[in-house]
Amino acid sequence: MPKVSKIALQLEDVALPASSIAQLRKIATESAGTVILTAPPGAQRTQAAESLARTMGCALVRVDLAQVVSRFIGETEKNLDLVFAEAAASSAALFFDEADALFGKRSGVKDSHDRYANVDVAYLLQKIGAHSGVVVLASSGRKNIDPAFLRRLRYVVDLPWPPKVG
Structure with a gap:
């Protein structure tokens, strides 16, 4: 299900400003x-x-949310258990791209699908909170993420585009 990335890039190889690289280095030293x-x-x-x-000297496990999130009750939780168990066993960092799909601004619960989606998100938050390693989420913008979720994060790194290196 998750893919392990073969990593060739150093932080300096990514076109980022010095402030973003410094933030990522700090995260790497804490490794959690x-x-x-x-x-x-x-x-x-x-x-x-x-x-x-x-x-950090570890592998990166890229999680494809389309393969993890299931429309069947209980399957998303099982899939998340497998992902986090694999990351813990291999001391890998987890990477969830397009996190705003899960952690976007909440709307009211209109039907049972919304309620179960909220349960899935709550379970993922629980797994992230209990994970001893690094979990990296990517989003297209801070404004797309629910503010209550942002408060739970240890770090928020805004990557400018186009990059302003220096």
């Missing part, structure tokens, strides 16, 4: 916590996550 990389599409979020994992 949850970070969200916010940037528009094409802003090297994946490369930044890969280079962060390389700096």
